[in-house]
Amino acid sequence: GAGVSQTPSNKVTEKGKYVELRCDPISGHTALYWYRQSLGQGPEFLIYFQGTGAADDSGLPNDRFFAVRPEGSVSTLKIQRTERGDSAVYLCASAPQAGEGETQYFGPGTRLLVL
């Protein structure tokens, strides 16, 4: 079956612009996570959705970052007034539900470069 997909695969933008990154989770997965991976680092948690609601957004670095999941499936991560420090790989993961034995399945990521 289809895995987690993310679009675009690469995004180059200029400082100050607005960007949207999309995640299509595995069908039927209720839990969805966004992570950010900077060069040479492990992924860092940004936000978690259970269904349509953001159950934990404690990892979002500031109020320029926002994410939605209006119908409980596709999610969009939105970044306003981008800065060069936002350059990273943005990874999305989904799981059947949030639970002890649940594996998170990751998408290929969106590589964002802010010039």
Next chain:
Amino acid sequence: KQEVTQIPAALSVPEGENLVLNCSFTDSAIYNLQWFRQDPGKGLTSLLLIQSSQREQTSGRLNASLDKSSGRSTLYIAASQPGDSATYLCAAHSGGSNYKLTFGKGTLLTVNP
């Protein structure tokens, strides 16, 4: 706050060697620990998940162990192959209701033919 450390940061071995990758975590109150593989420019592929009640998991040439009391996990790769070359990441599932992952920085493994 959970912190995950992986050593070594990089490892180069000849083909056929058995090897061990190490992972340590500061908060032993984890729900499970997961090992991932990441190829250059790619996403993460889950290798093994060890639940908190388990001590180890095996998949083919891979064996992962978990010692919660000491805050350690190891990934053992038997008879390494050039195709095993990748970055290996361990991640701890935190407590609470969101089960977010806290990752280490990874070990870059190169298996030379």
